[in-house]
Amino acid sequence: xxxxxxxxxxxxxxxxxxxxxxxxxxxxxxxxxxxxxxxxxxxxxxxxxxxxxxxxxxxxxxxxxxxxxxxxxxxxxxxxxxxxxxxxxxxxxxxxxxxxxxxxxxxxxxxxxxxxxxxxxxxxxxxxxxxxxxxxxxxxxxxxxxxxxxxxxxxxxxxxxxxxxxxxxxxxxxxxxxxxxxxxxxxxxxxxxxxxxxxxxxxxxxxxxxxxxxxxxxxxxxxxxxxxxxxxxxxxxxxxxxxxxxxxxxxxxxxxxxxxxxxxxxxxxxxxxxxxxxxxxxxxxxxxxxxxxxxxxxxxxxxxxxxxxxxxxxxxxxxxxxxxxxxxxxxxxxxxxxxxxxxxxxxxxxxxxxxxxxxxxxxxxxxxxxxxxxxx
Ligand SMILES: Cc1ncc(COP(=O)(O)O)c(C=O)c1O
Numbered sequence: 001x002x003x004x005x006x007x008x009x010x011x012x013x014x015x016x017x018x019x020x021x022x023x024x025x026x027x028x029x030x031x032x033x034x035x036x037x038x039x040x041x042x043x044x045x046x047x048x049x050x051x052x053x054x055x056x057x058x059x060x061x062x063x064x065x066x067x068x069x070x071x072x073x074x075x076x077x078x079x080x081x082x083x084x085x086x087x088x089x090x091x092x093x094x095x096x097x098x099x100x101x102x103x104x105x106x107x108x109x110x111x112x113x114x115x116x117x118x119x120x121x122x123x124x125x126x127x128x129x130x131x132x133x134x135x136x137x138x139x140x141x142x143x144x145x146x147x148x149x150x151x152x153x154x155x156x157x158x159x160x161x162x163x164x165x166x167x168x169x170x171x172x173x174x175x176x177x178x179x180x181x182x183x184x185x186x187x188x189x190x191x192x193x194x195x196x197x198x199x200x201x202x203x204x205x206x207x208x209x210x211x212x213x214x215x216x217x218x219x220x221x222x223x224x225x226x227x228x229x230x231x232x233x234x235x236x237x238x239x240x241x242x243x244x245x246x247x248x249x250x251x252x253x254x255x256x257x258x259x260x261x262x263x264x265x266x267x268x269x270x271x272x273x274x275x276x277x278x279x280x281x282x283x284x285x286x287x288x289x290x291x292x293x294x295x296x297x298x299x300x301x302x303x304x305x306x307x308x309x310x311x312x313x314x315x316x317x318x319x320x321x322x323x324x325x326x327x328x329x330x331x332x333x334x335x336x337x338x339x340x341x342x343x344x345x346x347x348x349x350x351x352x353x354x355x356x357x358x359x360x361x362x363x364x365x366x367x368x369x370x371x372x373x374x375x376x
Contacts, residue, residue: 002329002368006358007147007175007306007336009196009203014359017200017258024254031247032227041250048253049240051260055268056173056191057183058209065243066253069206070174071097073192076243077170077208078102078141080218081190086111086138089129089167091153092118093146093341098172102141112136118344121297122151129158139168144176148341148352149296150279150303152180159187168214175304178260179275179358181268189214195252198271200259200359205252215239222246271359275305278357278366282307285370292373295345295352305361308336308345308352311376316351319376323353327372331355 003011013021032041049061058064067073078101082088090102092115106113114132118124129140140162145152159169170190173182178198184191188211195205210218220235224245229236236242263271280300286292286309295308311319320333334351335342342348355369 002327002365002372003360004355004357004365004369005330005332006197006361007304007354007356008332010198010200010358010360012360013202013255014200014259014262016262017255020258021202021251021255024251029250032250041248044250044257045240045248045253048257048260051257051264052193052207053209054264055178055182055260056193056209057185058191059212062239063210063212063215064207065210065240066205066207066248066256068204068249069196070095070172070192070194073190073206073208074098074141074170074172075101076221077190077192077218078105078139079221081139081168081170081214082111083138084110085136087134087136088113088139088141089116089132089137089162090114090141091116091124091143092344093122093124093149093151093153093338094141094143095147095172095174096337096339097174098141098143099338099340115340118151118153120345121295122146122149122153122341122344123297124153124158126154126157126161129161133162133165133167137165137167139170141170141172143172143174144182145180145304145306146296146338146341147175147306148308148336148338148347148354149345150306150308151296152176152302152304156185156187163187168217175306178263178268179271179304181272184209184211190218195256195259198358199256200263201255202252205249205256210239215242218243220245275357275361276300278361278363279303279305279307281363282355282357282366282370285366286373289374291376295347305358306354306356308347308354309373310347310350310352311373314376316353319353322376323372327368327375329369329372331369
């Protein structure tokens, strides 16, 4: 089998991560902050917070909050930051994890929502952000890279513009976490990440990293027992407890601790370089095929390791099915939970066949994917 669907999920845990998880499963499982013995679970989470903070250049590990993934994190950030009457900006390539909560708020009359125009390749200009900001603009949500087009968006530049105008900034780093160097710096208020893609952790793990001001401003979207400040019906205002009610996913945090530490040892720059080379090889091969229309910028350096194509004369679902059944190549077809990106690219409603590469991908896999496509 040739797996080319890393943008959906990383199918394998590294041997070192798997070993740690096996040891954990064979041991005792206690709840963090609920009893004295549960200290170890809290320590595991802290180890993961430290690794994630280092990876994203976040100043304080206690401002790394764990959730079930990017969807939960984006919902928490959006609902925690917007107020009735706000004007909210998001880009024309957002995933439904962002688009649906925002559209829900718009439909209920709570917010005014504006989609920032990207060109057909998914490119967004910082000027577009500047022009869209109004008096009541409060929030800008942006994908760091489109999960359909692969195109990386100029988040730092756009966030600087937003911050100049006092607009809160939320970055969806689902497609870039662990594979593209990220420095959260001063201008990103909330960085949402997922564990099961580039970070190499378990599905159902992920979270968000918060800037200091956003940590104070953001309301918890979910409340419950934390094992702390239990005399208060409001819940704690300190971190991470403010945003982590209920029993936490300790094995998920452990998977993140082990996998992110591994990424830090290897170096994200090195991972990025390797994935760029694989993507460039794939794009070069695609350019020789007349029946393939390539989406996105067609430049590996401006993209994550993800390429969407349209096979002329062949439905995307049918092409993906044949790639798997006839050649053992795993891709993803359709709209990839982002109808907005397809409308931007002009591939709506037919969708595309998406090839995406990751830590287990070899040059041989890329060539096999190209051969499968050529044979369609
Ligand atoms: C850009 C983007 N945002 C959000 C998500 C949702 O992530 P999660 O699976 O962690 O909820 C995905 C997953 O496909 C994604 O690609």
